[in-house]
Amino acid sequence: MLSHLSLSILLLNLLLVSAQTYQRLGACPTLGCVFPPDQTDFLVGQLFDIRLEVHAPVNGTEATGNTTPNETFTLCIQKGKGNCVEAKKYFNLKSEPAVEKWNFTYYEDLFAKDEGKLTGVNVAAKAYRAPGKYQAKLSYNGGAKTVANWEVREPAKKRKAKNVLFFIGDGMTQPMITAARLIGHKSINGKYQTLMQLDQMEALGLQMTHSIDSFITDSANSATALYTGKKSTVNALNVWVDSSSDVFDDPKVETIAELFRRKTGGPVGIVSTAYIADATPAALCAHTRDRGQSASVVYEFLYNATSLDPRFDWPTSCKGPDVIFGGGAEQFIAGSGSHQGKDFYKEFQSQGYQVVYDNTQLKKVDTSKKTLGIFTTGNLAKWVDRNVLTENLKGQSNHPTGDKTDAVDQPGLKDMTLKAIDVLQARSKGKGWFMMSEAASIDKMMHALDYDRALGELLELDDTVRASIKHLEEIGELDDTLIVVTADHGHGFDVFGGADTKYLAAQTEDRKKRAAVGVYAESGLSGYQVAPGSSPTNQSVVFGAQGPNFPVQWNPRYAYAAGFGASPDRREDYIINEKGPRTPATKGSDGGYVANPSEHTVGYSVSGTLPTDQSQGVHSLQDVPVYAKGPGAEAFRGVFNSVDIFFKIADALALGKPSKRH
Amino acid sequence: MLSHLSLSILLLNLLLVSAQTYQRLGACPTLGCVFPPDQTDFLVGQLFDIRLEVHAPVNGTEATGNTTPNETFTLCIQKGKGNCVEAKKYFNLKSEPAVEKWNFTYYEDLFAKDEGKLTGVNVAAKAYRAPGKYQAKLSYNGGAKTVANWEVREPAKKRKAKNVLFFIGDGMTQPMITAARLIGHKSINGKYQTLMQLDQMEALGLQMTHSIDSFITDSANSATALYTGKKSTVNALNVWVDSSSDVFDDPKVETIAELFRRKTGGPVGIVSTAYIADATPAALCAHTRDRGQSASVVYEFLYNATSLDPRFDWPTSCKGPDVIFGGGAEQFIAGSGSHQGKDFYKEFQSQGYQVVYDNTQLKKVDTSKKTLGIFTTGNLAKWVDRNVLTENLKGQSNHPTGDKTDAVDQPGLKDMTLKAIDVLQARSKGKGWFMMSEAASIDKMMHALDYDRALGELLELDDTVRASIKHLEEIGELDDTLIVVTADHGHGFDVFGGADTKYLAAQTEDRKKRAAVGVYAESGLSGYQVAPGSSPTNQSVVFGAQGPNFPVQWNPRYAYAAGFGASPDRREDYIINEKGPRTPATKGSDGGYVANPSEHTVGYSVSGTLPTDQSQGVHSLQDVPVYAKGPGAEAFRGVFNSVDIFFKIADALALGKPSKRH
Incomplete structure (x- = not known):
């Protein structure tokens, strides 16, 4: 699993290097920058920082001749139709914050990058800590605003939900849910005999996932939107990205987990099938523009950001979530991956946590205690590998203790989520709780073009939602719990037909192999709900070892054929990758990625549409679905922006209501 | 436009030839066939036929040795827990229907097809006309059931809606709507300043589009589901497909338009940007297993199916819809394309219709009269060509009168729909009306991989919904009108990034050209909402000649990059096709399709994933969105099957309620 962690980090570096170059600074198209930027919405009392910058480009198309940034810029704040009041007075400061100065460089476009022609920018900046509501006016360069x-x-005004259980299917789209239904559920003459749990939720919505400064988002940026109600920039966790080089000094904003802690004092849970410092779990507590700061992310789960930011004490934090379950032992084992090289298992224990390392221990935890469960290095094993192709768990040297044995007893999302409910319930003492549970590898396997494993993860998420509803009902909390299921962004995946895998493998020419794809009527019926060996039109339902709501077999002769428009070069045969997650592309002779020659060798070759420095599929634009059930669910109906999810959850918990706590 | 009609028909033929071969007969996996098949739902009083077949395969894997089909099969019908009553008695027939006999052949799989090894099947069959509700049991071969x-x-029990305005965006998916929003609406710092009309509807749902016997549908089959509440087979219009060779004798089912006519006597309207005999408009009135029977489809708009079916009089029909607006003059001009070579303009006039041929005439129609508007041969021109690249309207020789001049004065979907409302309103005399309005070329342009034109059609649909709401409000009918907008199926389209079209064109190597695609942060902001020449980050909104809710420019330097997994070989440069709709692939030296060498010549070459006999993109699996507003809209919330749309509309109109009319 370690290989996937490395790949993610590599991907991030590539992004930073090749940023499309009309963006001097994403959320600042003018030479005067205000963060929070225009169009930002806040919950009453939500904490945030302000950052001002004035840019003086030294060369390039925006250069004015004056290469010294104006330092006498002023900020005034206006409430409603009132006067615009000088910031120092408005915030009741003893003195104006000091002006900070730095410079940075960027490429204006791809031609400039090819020529190595950098554009330089000199910057003067200030920062304020500022709760409130306003119109902010920055005046600079003697008149510009x-x-x-x-x-x-x-x-x-009124809290509707006692508990919130917030599921994120990372990268999950409606086309994926439709495909998961096709392989996991039986249909007779066009009528499904069972349905996904998601199909049966009370409320259905769609949310827009775009970034503040690009229409395609990553998972850090989109998690920031979901948890804080603020759009940000690719790779950023709960900050607006300024142009300074420090990755911890960007202006921060408070998350739903911090707010929930501060306002209610109730317990918080974080569950993920990824390494726990990955963007989606990280974004509940961390504040940095660089999601790659994994060690600091884990630090921020336990402590606040004060020692990380050179400028302000950050006055709020997650204060040690009551439950943290996931992978990513690298940030806990003392060494190069952990914060200041410390043993973070011990750090957590010193703060009162019990620590567990496998599913057997997980089952036996003392639910009255804060619990840290780290079950592997890197990301957790995939549902398909834990349940069907279990040989793939071996030879990984991924035990979370770092003893180089294999983590063969890993829990799944359902195991972790149900146990987390029990811990939170035991610790909440009636105050209610907040949990985020992430099916992370829908995204990770879609990146790898390993559609089968991605759909396995999606079916596991659906099964977890179903089991959680049942469990909440059993413990008498269902009617008091708002359950929300959504995604953070999509991948352009869709099923376009069937594939006769036997015929495909039997052909020798690529163009002839393509004849195995069956479209329209030739797509036929799902082969995944038929017991191996029987006819696809056999009407008897035979469930596999994994129970209902999953495929009866994963490698039928007549498989689904799927793909998306954004791919590296690759080979396709529509057969499940039996030896573990797929690696579709490897480095070729020109230094770029080409189809992995040792994978899917009976398949046909397909050229990619992505830049050749991309080894995997990428995120896409499409709105993603939102499902909700329980008190406050009706607010999640219809089409809205990703940031609205934060406000809808905050409203269900009445987190904007003035409270006696802090 | 004629070329597109021809392409569609070619596509259909290919489908029939290469049907995936485990399907002896789609909806009949056993040797005894009952149509309507298991799992069929009916509205009370909805008319339908029954067809029984017993198959005796002569060779192949299902051969039993007995090549003579059992002719002494029996059908009994059981209501609830009652006795199973012999069909003759149940239907009060004087005698059993005669046994019919025929045989057919098919390929069992692609290997058999390559070897030319046909499997033969002998058939014995019967047909009944049978309104009612039942469990039907077919006994055959001395014991099989x-x-x-x-x-x-x-x-x-109660009619909620007086009028129903049913929009179909053919092939429209949520990823397309997201892309249309990106190019048609302005966003500042991640917040859209205006929204699609679809984003603002009262109710949001998702529907499953699969066929009865294949998971990918075509538009005939899916329209059948939407209009009758019955799943059927690819290419079928309001029939279940039996194995006989006659394309008009398959068992029929009554459509929403026929029911509305029969039960309420109110006026019906059909509007489409396709040729009017195309599947989606055809399916309101026609009954045939072959959507390619265009002449008969037009015949069935005006007359009932009695003279077409050798067996039964069909007792219901559309009785001449009060409004028919679209293309497809070929089926009206006397000649090889029209039914029995007759002049169908005259046929319609003889039934009291006024006939119009262009937008100028359309504006002046007498709204008290039944109106036929045919505005071109083939499909109507696309929004982009009618509004932006108007030179493309010339040299088409497509005038609907057949005089070989150009149809340069074609109306758009909005012109047709608003005028249709006026005619229906004038003719309804308070009874209420039903209209289907189709944005057909979302699908047609997605097939052609002409994403820009497809999104133009989608924005036109959205603009038409917006204008219809406004118009209904003005005439005082909005509160009485149920508006439903949905699709019939999808294409696996999604936007995966931006493309620097200038950089792409400037590179000479294909792999270097791919570097012009910008993913994540490099996708940047939409270039389509920026006036030509200004910066993509210019915040001033400048609308183009076409008004708000459309792109300000269609060929920005920084374009969106999109595609889907199911494509023929093609070239991509992400620049709008300026000379008219795209033709991505042409015949290559091996007889299969290869990338069109004369198109997008500055682009890079991408190999396809589809069989090389496919010249275009194909339909996909994903659930499609449903939007509703007005009385009955709340029923369209959530996730459901395509067939449920029929029942929800029928319920809003109370069409299942016993009425005094026939």
Whole structure:
């Protein structure tokens, strides 16, 4: 599993290097920058920082001749139709914050990059800590103005939900859910005999996932939107990205987990099938523009950001979530991967945590205690490998203790989520709890073009939602729990037909192999709900060892044929990768990625559409689905922006209501 | 436009030739066939036929040695827990229907096809006309049984909606709507300043589009599901496909338009940007297993199916819809394309229709009269060509009168729909009306991989929904009108990034050209909402000549990059096809399709994933969105099957309620 962690980090580096170059600074198209930027919405009382910057480009198309940034810029804040009041007065500061100065360089476009022609920018900046609601006006360069409108939304007056169980299917789209239904559920004459749990939720919505400064998002940026109600930039966790080089000094904003802690004092849970410092779990507590700061992310689970940021104490934090379950032992084992090289298992234990390393231990935890469960290095094993192709668990040297044995007793999302409910319930003492549970490898396996494993993860998520509803009902909490299931972004996956895998393998020419794809009527019926050896039109339902709601077999002769428009070069045969997750592309002779020659060798070769420095599939634009059930669910109906999810959850918990706590 | 009609018909032929061969007969996996098949749901009083078949395979894997089909099969019908009553008695027939006999052949799989090894089947069959609700049990071959469960759904008791305006965006998916929003609407710092009309509807749902016997549908089959509440087979219009060779004798089922006519007597309207005999408009009135029977489809708009079916009089029909607006003059001009070579303009006039041929005439119609508007041969021109690249309207020789001049004065979907509302309103005399309005070329342009034109059609649909709401409000009918917008199936389209089209064109190597694609942060912001020449980060909104809700420019330097997994070989440069709709692939030296060498010549070459006999993109699996507004809209929330749309509309109109009319 370690290989996947490395790949993710590599991908991030590539992004930073090749940023499309009309973006001097993503959320600042003018030379005067205000963060939070225009169009930002806040929950009443939500904490945040302000950052101002004035840019003086030294060369390039925006250069004015004056290469010294104006340092006498001013900020005034206006409430409603009132006067615009000088920031120092408005915030009741003894003195103006000091002006900070730095410079940075960037490429203006791909031609400039090819020529190595950098554009330089000199910067003067200030920072404020500023709770409130305003119109902010930055005046700079003797007359230029940048205006940012910030809206503070009317808070809900009454708490509807005691508990919130927030599921994120990372990278999950409706086309994937449709495909998962096709392979996991039986249909007779066009009528499904069983349905996905997601199909049966009370409320259905769709959310827009785009970034503040690019229409395609990553998981850090999109998690920031979901948890804080603020759009940000690719790779950023709960900050707006300024142009300084420090990755911890960017202006911060408070997350739903921090707010929930501060306002209610209730317990918080974080569950993920990824390494626990990965973007989606990280974004509940961490504040940095660089999601790759894994050690600091784990630090911020336990302690606040004060010692990381050179400028301000950050006055809020997750204060040690009551449950943390996932992978990523690298950030806990003392060594190069952990914060200051410390043993973070011990750090957590010193803060009162019990620590567990496998599913057997997980089953026996003392639910009254804060619990840390780290079950592997890197990401957790995939559902398909844990349940069907179990040989793939061996030879990984991925035990979370770092003893180089194999983590063969890993829990699944369902095991972790149900146990987390029990711990949170035991620790909440009636205050209610908040949990985020992430099916991380829908995304990771879609990146790898390993559609079968991705759909296995999706079916596991669906099964976990189903089991959670049942468990909440059993413990009498269902009616008090708002359950929300959504994604953070998509991949352009869809099923376009069937494939006769036997015929495909039997042909020798690539163009003839393509004849094995059956479209329209020739797509036929799902072969995944038929017991191996029997006819695809056999109507008897035979479930596999994994129970209902999963395929009866994973390698039928008539498989689904799927793909997306954004791919590296690769080979396709529509057969499940039996030896573990797929690696579709490897480095070729020109230094770029080409189809992995040792994979899917009976398949046909397909050329890619992505830059050849991309080894995997990429995220896509499409709106992603939102499902909700329980008190407050009706608010999740219809089409809305990703940031609205934060406000809908905060409203269900009445987190905007003035409280006696802090 | 004629070329597109021809392409569609070619596509159909290919489908019939290469049917995936485990399907002896799609909806009949056993040797005894009952149509309607198991799992069929009916509205109370909805008319339908029954067809029974007993198959005796002569050779192949299902051969039993007995090549003579059993002719002494029997059918009994059981209501609830009652006795199973012999069909003759149940239907009160004087005698059993005569046994019919025929045979057919098919390939069992692709290997058999390559070897030319046909499997033969001898058939004995019977047909009944049978309204009611039942469990049907077919006994054959001295003991074998096929049981079909038919459910008659509880009808709504009260009519909620006076009028129904049913929009179909053919092939439209949520990823396409997201892309249309990106190019048609302005966003600032991640917040859209305007939204699609679809984003703002009262109710949001998702529907499953699969066929009865294949998981990918075509538009005939899916329209049948939407209009009758019955799943069927690819290419079928309102029939279940039996194995006989006659394309008009398959068992029929009554459509929403026929029911509305029969039960309420109110006026019906059909509007499409396709040729009017195309599947989606055809399926309101026609009954045939072959959507390619265009002449007969037009015949069935005006007359009932009696003279087409050798067996039964069909007792219901559309009785001449009050409005028919679209293309497809070929079926009206006397000649080889029209039914029995007759002049169908005259046929319609003889039934009291006024006929119009262009937008100028359309504006002046007498709204008190039945109106036929045929505006071109083939499909209507695309929104982009009618509004932006108008030179493309010339040199088409497509005038609907057949005079070989160009149809340069074609109306758009909005012109047709608003005028249709006026005619229906004038003719309804308070009874209420039903209209289907189709944006057909979302699908047609997605097939051609002409994403820009497809999104133009989608934005036109959205603009038409917006304008219809406004118009209905103005005439005082909005509160009485149920508006439903959905699709019939998808294409696996998604946007995966941006493309620097200037950089792409400037590179000479294919692999270097791919570097022009910008993913994640490099996708940047939409270039389509920026006036030509200004910066993509310019915040001032400048609308183009076409008004708001459309792109300001269609060929920005920084374009969106999109595609799907199911494609023929093609070239991609992400620049709009300026000379008219795209033709991505042409015949290559091996007889299969290869990338069109004369198209997008600055682009890079991408190999396809589809069989090389496919010249275009194909349909996909994903659930498609449903939007509703008005009385009855709440029923369209959540996830459901395509067939449920029929029942939800029928319920809003209370069509299942016993009425005094026939």
